[in-house]
Amino acid sequence: MFVLGPDDRPEVSVLRTFTLTVMGTTDLHGNLFNWDYYRDREYDDFAHDDVGLAKISTLVSAIRADVGRHHTLLLDAGDTIQGTPLAYYYAKVEPITRAHVHPMAAAMNAIGYTAAAVGNHEFNYGLDVLRTFERQLDFPLLAANALDLATGQPAFPPYVVKTVWRTGGPPLRVGVLGLTNPGIAVWDKAHVEGVLTFPGLVEQALHWVPEVRRHSDLVIVAAHSGADLSSSLGDQVPFPENCAELVAETVPGIDAILVGHAHVEIAQRFVTNKVTGRRVLLTEPLYSGKRLSVLEFDLLFDGTWHLESSRSSVLTTASVEEDPRIVRLLRHDHEKVVHYVNARIGTCRGAMSAERSRFEDTPALCFINHVQALEVKKSTSLPVLSLCAPFNRGAAIPAGEVSIRDVAGLYIFDNTLVGVRLTGAQLRDFLEEAARYFAQVSSAGPFSPAEVSADVPDYNFDIAYGLDAPLTYDIDIARPAGSRIVGLSYAGVPVGDDQEFAVAVNNYRQAGGGDFPHVATAPVLHNQQQEIRQLLIEWVKAAGVLDPADFVRSDWRLVAGGVPVKISSNG
The missing domain is CATH 3.60.21.10 (Metallo-dependent phosphatases)
Structure with missing residues (x-):
């Protein structure tokens, strides 16, 4: 209220407008x-x-x-x-x-x-x-x-x-x-x-x-x-x-x-x-x-x-x-x-791409899992497995000279490595949760990537790997979510419910990220606050040469009724 004169004079209201931009x-x-x-x-x-x-x-x-x-x-x-x-x-x-x-x-x-x-x-x-x-x-x-x-x-x-x-x-x-x-x-x-x-x-x-x-x-x-x-x-x-x-x-x-x-x-x-x-x-x-x-x-x-x-x-x-x-x-x-990430740290004998890692076993994801598992093995006598997700579809390491940025592109998050103890039954539950990444289908295709993908982020689809022996399994997406993991075996033998493994995961997953079962409450075997991306970089520096042939595996398959699913390369 704006008053023009003494109390006995009429009051005149002056309205003011204002637009604030935030x-x-x-x-x-x-x-x-x-x-x-x-x-x-x-x-x-x-x-x-x-x-x-x-x-x-x-x-x-x-x-x-x-x-x-x-x-x-x-x-x-x-x-x-x-x-x-x-x-x-x-x-x-x-x-x-x-x-x-x-x-x-x-x-x-x-x-x-x-x-x-x-x-x-x-x-x-x-x-x-x-x-x-x-x-x-x-x-x-x-x-x-x-x-x-x-x-x-x-x-x-x-x-x-x-x-x-x-x-x-x-x-x-x-x-x-x-x-x-x-x-x-x-x-x-x-x-x-x-x-x-x-x-x-x-x-x-x-x-x-x-x-x-x-x-x-x-x-x-x-x-x-x-x-x-x-x-x-x-x-x-x-x-x-x-x-x-x-x-x-x-x-x-x-x-x-x-x-x-x-x-x-x-x-x-x-x-x-x-x-x-x-x-x-x-x-x-x-x-x-x-x-x-x-x-x-x-x-x-x-x-x-x-x-x-x-x-x-x-x-x-x-x-x-x-x-x-x-x-x-x-x-x-x-x-x-820019200077730091372009520093040369080694060579690669062949190109490695993560583009297809959501749908098939690739050397790029096996390399990540291998490095994670090697580090956890230092802290346990249990058989070691590793889990990681294909969260950067565009990641690729070229043939020839390899820089920090090439390797860092495989792992774009600042996660640290944690090793936990899981039983075979818990591992199966975990992989069933990961398999929710896929939509249910009625045939083996061929499909586009969009046709087999459910509304789940890439970072919530973890892929398993065995260090000392293969961990093999099929993901049957003709089945409903919760019953898709088929033929889960370690070293060619079906995984027992009570069998124990040391499992390498990132700290996001171990802390409960994605709400996966068992991992957040599992006993911790290894936690030295090591950044996974830096472990990959240091591995390449120490080895000098990265050979994709060393990481060619066919440990898991995407199937429909036991028949391998065909997925096109676009997207």
């Missing part, structure tokens, strides 16, 4: 420039998307120039410092220090982020790296549901209130609440157990949103949790992995949620809060800096601010050039990583 990124995963370190060339994919903060910066600058920088905020929903060789290099090869700022931090500071949520992959390199990265930022890392186990208090700021000043008008207070993923307690147990605990997003939002609302005219949540209710965690934690829409429905007082973690694109989605009946805006830009979400809030001031309407869209970075300011600032950091 930009959002998520799941940047160490993508600074539009560069594919594994292929040593500009990034390109089947959709011809581009990646990287340098391109995000160009989009952000254009929007600020259009609407005015003081009319904008810039947020991120987490998973920033893991996912590329650049991220690995500045965590492990040349770790960041107080003096040496992480390239992702330097870029985000230069672009001018307002706040970011903590993602689960922020914990992959341990708390020391995460805390160093946090100190280097000019903006807060938020996580209302990452609690210090000793005190019960948030280990990161739960929220921040940003005041947007308007010349000649009332300021607008925008509260940003950060929520991270409860799966961190499982996926990064080695780093957080006994130190941090991660309650559910809904539960913590119910606690914190009222406080944020008291200090804010507009409340935005940056949530590192997918929109649609789902979880790969099973009953390992009592909270869902993905629940951003549930938060919007359940917790009153939220105006919008910037969604992360799921790696999908949501340009605009409205969810009705069941308490207030008000609509909550949700948006999720695509991962790696492929998209920028743009949220617009139309507000009205009549003594207090009221949200009148909101909308969102996504912009593609493929339509713009990289910001030369970011390129100049961080070219040297990028070039150091």
Whole structure:
């Protein structure tokens, strides 16, 4: 209310309107420039998307120039410092220090982020790296549901209130609440157990949103949790992995949620809060800096601010050039990583490709399993098996000289090696779960890859390998899921239910990732925090020569009624 004169004069209300533009990124995963370190060339994919903060910066600058920088905020929903060789290099090869700022931090500071949520992959390199990265930022890392186990208090700021000043008008207070993923307690147990605990997003939002609302005219949540209710965690934690829409429905007082973690694109989605009946805006830009979400809030001031309407869209970075300011600032950091990944470490006597590894036994996957099994064998006298997934379809090691990037491309995740003890019955249950990767068919084909693939990520299809003797089995996809593993044998003898094996897996799987049976509760035989990718690199360095012929196996087959399934090479 704006009063023109003394109390006895009539009051005249002056209504003011204002549109706030909030930009959002998520799941940047160490993508600074539009560069594919594994292929040593500009990034390109089947959709011809581009990646990287340098391109995000160009989009952000254009929007600020259009609407005015003081009319904008810039947020991120987490998973920033893991996912590329650049991220690995500045965590492990040349770790960041107080003096040496992480390239992702330097870029985000230069672009001018307002706040970011903590993602689960922020914990992959341990708390020391995460805390160093946090100190280097000019903006807060938020996580209302990452609690210090000793005190019960948030280990990161739960929220921040940003005041947007308007010349000649009332300021607008925008509260940003950060929520991270409860799966961190499982996926990064080695780093957080006994130190941090991660309650559910809904539960913590119910606690914190009222406080944020008291200090804010507009409340935005940056949530590192997918929109649609789902979880790969099973009953390992009592909270869902993905629940951003549930938060919007359940917790009153939220105006919008910037969604992360799921790696999908949501340009605009409205969810009705069941308490207030008000609509909550949700948006999720695509991962790696492929998209920028743009949220617009139309507000009205009549003594207090009221949200009148909101909308969102996504912009593609493929339509713009990289910001030369970011390129100049961080070219040297990028070039150091390019030099590192192109270092020669050996030779290969023939090309190795992972392209067909989802459908047949390939030397590429056998090589990974062989190295994993060799390392676990050092810690046990049990027969050793190994499990790994074909999670990079484009991985290939060329014939001739082999570089770090060639080998690293086979294993693009920063997983560490764990050895566990499983019985034959438990192994069979595990392989049955993996076999859910395939759709049920009625014949042996031929099929396209899409026709035999169920809606399961590649990283949740594990393939087994025997080190000292073959582990052989068929996956009969004419059968329903749960009864597909046929003829499971070790050294030519059917595997007994009580037979014991040492099994090499990655820490994601051993921690419960994918909700596979038995592995998370199995006795641990080997856990020296060795990165699997680095074990592969060191193996090639030591051997000098990698020969695909040494890893030609036919231990497992994809069949339908006992007949080998035929799958075309496209896709």
